[in-house]
Amino acid sequence: MELFMSLAVGILFAVGVYLILSKSLLRIVLGTSLLTHGVHLLLLTMSRLKAGSAPLLGEGAERYTDPLPQALILTSIVISFGVTSLFFVLAYQAYKKLGTDDMEQLRGREHE
Amino acid sequence: MNNLVVLPLLFPLCTAIILFFFKEKVRIQRAAGAAGMGATLLACGLLLAQVLRSGTQTLNMGGWMPPYGIVFVADPFAALLAAAATLVSSFCLLYAFGTVGKERERFYFYPFFHLLLAGVNGSFLTGDLFNLFVCFEVMLISSYALLVLGGTKIQIRETIKYVLVNIISSTLFVAAVAYLYGVAGTLNMADLSVKVAAAGQGGILNVIAVFFLVVFSLKAGLFLFFWLPGSYSAPPMAVAALFGALLTKVGLYALVRTFTLVFPNDPAITHVWIGWMAGATMALGAAGALAYRNLLSVLNYNIVISIGFIAFGLSVSNRPALEGVVFYLLHDMAAKALLFLLAGLILQARGTDKAARLGGLIRSQPWIGWMFFTAALAIAGIPPLSGFGGKLLLVKGGLQGDSFVLTAISLASSLIVLYTLIRLFMDVFFGEAKEQPAAAAVPLRGHVVLAGALCAIVVLMGLGSEWIYQAASAAAGTLSDPSKYIEAVLKEPV
Numbered sequence: 001m002e003l004f005m006s007l008a009v010g011i012l013f014a015v016g017v018y019l020i021l022s023k024s025l026l027r028i029v030l031g032t033s034l035l036t037h038g039v040h041l042l043l044l045t046m047s048r049l050k051a052g053s054a055p056l057l058g059e060g061a062e063r064y065t066d067p068l069p070q071a072l073i074l075t076s077i078v079i080s081f082g083v084t085s086l087f088f089v090l091a092y093q094a095y096k097k098l099g100t101d102d103m104e105q106l107r108g109r110e111h112e
Numbered sequence: 113m114n115n116l117v118v119l120p121l122l123f124p125l126c127t128a129i130i131l132f133f134f135k136e137k138v139r140i141q142r143a144a145g146a147a148g149m150g151a152t153l154l155a156c157g158l159l160l161a162q163v164l165r166s167g168t169q170t171l172n173m174g175g176w177m178p179p180y181g182i183v184f185v186a187d188p189f190a191a192l193l194a195a196a197a198t199l200v201s202s203f204c205l206l207y208a209f210g211t212v213g214k215e216r217e218r219f220y221f222y223p224f225f226h227l228l229l230a231g232v233n234g235s236f237l238t239g240d241l242f243n244l245f246v247c248f249e250v251m252l253i254s255s256y257a258l259l260v261l262g263g264t265k266i267q268i269r270e271t272i273k274y275v276l277v278n279i280i281s282s283t284l285f286v287a288a289v290a291y292l293y294g295v296a297g298t299l300n301m302a303d304l305s306v307k308v309a310a311a312g313q314g315g316i317l318n319v320i321a322v323f324f325l326v327v328f329s330l331k332a333g334l335f336l337f338f339w340l341p342g343s344y345s346a347p348p349m350a351v352a353a354l355f356g357a358l359l360t361k362v363g364l365y366a367l368v369r370t371f372t373l374v375f376p377n378d379p380a381i382t383h384v385w386i387g388w389m390a391g392a393t394m395a396l397g398a399a400g401a402l403a404y405r406n407l408l409s410v411l412n413y414n415i416v417i418s419i420g421f422i423a424f425g426l427s428v429s430n431r432p433a434l435e436g437v438v439f440y441l442l443h444d445m446a447a448k449a450l451l452f453l454l455a456g457l458i459l460q461a462r463g464t465d466k467a468a469r470l471g472g473l474i475r476s477q478p479w480i481g482w483m484f485f486t487a488a489l490a491i492a493g494i495p496p497l498s499g500f501g502g503k504l505l506l507v508k509g510g511l512q513g514d515s516f517v518l519t520a521i522s523l524a525s526s527l528i529v530l531y532t533l534i535r536l537f538m539d540v541f542f543g544e545a546k547e548q549p550a551a552a553a554v555p556l557r558g559h560v561v562l563a564g565a566l567c568a569i570v571v572l573m574g575l576g577s578e579w580i581y582q583a584a585s586a587a588a589g590t591l592s593d594p595s596k597y598i599e600a601v602l603k604e605p606v
Binding site: 020025028032035036039040042043045046047048068069072075076079080082083086087090091093094097098106107 | 242245246249253256260263265268269271272273275276279280282283286287289290291293294299
């Protein structure tokens, strides 16, 4: 199971990196969110995907899944959510004020 | 158990929350912001005094024993850096009064400022790797806001790049944490140190160590500094001073912490990598500083050079080099902030940063001129000033550690620092202005006095090197011997 998850994470990373290297700002934002998806799945995978009950003591199970990475992922999800929404608004402002979403045109000081 | 440890994080956080309620009342924002900063400074000072007197202080959050809960650790290194960071940011805060403009002040400038300080102090004081990530994010998200606040074209453009680079490095940080958790099964730094040492740090752990090196290098601007010169020339100078003095230093702190505490066991691989990255950083930063003639670019590349300098000390990692790292970090925070504040005053006086249009400023602003001269000498490391002690220790460590090439690069880069800053001084303050600038205002007397106070601190840090050295030596003592840190954190409850 870990092998398949690792492959999926690898694919997400590859697609994310490809999108980040493109010219259009929106594709870059999408690339960053694919990267964060990949890294959250990686965090889940690295804590071993052994079968066990959900980490609720009321379940009264023999064994539970590891609760720590789930808390880490939850934290990381809200952080990346906040940053992604900031990035989207920034892209919108760039479109309104600079009139372009092409990263090639967003460089240098000579356009001032 | 000592609740004082968390106050340098808690005070700015509470101040920021209170300030959110006074959006339109700029005077209240300033007064309450300054009061909160004063309280933070007091807490940092008390914490530092306590740590230097009676050793490393820890606080187990919620009473959970480490490694199960989050622990805050104030060893001498962290306490010193938190105190220095708070002191420097209090100067930046006072400089921001009257320079950032009413528009920015009314749109939550001060709350973001305090949240940034909360993130910085939290990063210094935390003893947990994931909590370090969260504190980094608190700091970074505030820095995004401070960078873009005002919304000029250049700010928006540079913020996009800065945000993108930091999203990628934060993603890599989480990936590195995931791998390390998968191998070691813990996130508490002291516990990690024990487990990594027990596993011998071969193979996979070295790969993870290099992963962390890449992550923190992106944050600190060590070799991967391509984002730094552009981003730091966009915001208003009060913010640029804060960034230049603090943000990269937090990345460096994280590098020093991980490679002295968690991954010190295989220096033949990790520390050699750090060494070459440091050498390249110094050389490339020197090339950049030589290439430009405008104020901000030269200062930004000087930040890069000093990052390389500190990382060179980390790569050697013997006792004098670590003392030098601590000493030079403290000096560099104060001196870089001073240099940026002076650059801000120059911009106010002339309204441009192109050296060709400046010139002859010494006639109208002699104080700013001679303070700039002092700061330049301090950063180059001329003996009575603050940069000398740290550089001396670093060079001594480099020679003792037989890394002659890096020592030579560091000395040559000091020479280039001196050359570029004095060239800037001559360009800006002597000769005649080639063309008269269009817009110019006289800098406020209060801001000149403020820069004078910071300049006095830089000079006193040099004159009082003996005391700073004692503190730096205590900090290097815990850095070079991880068992002290581990013992302080993982000790049995009393």
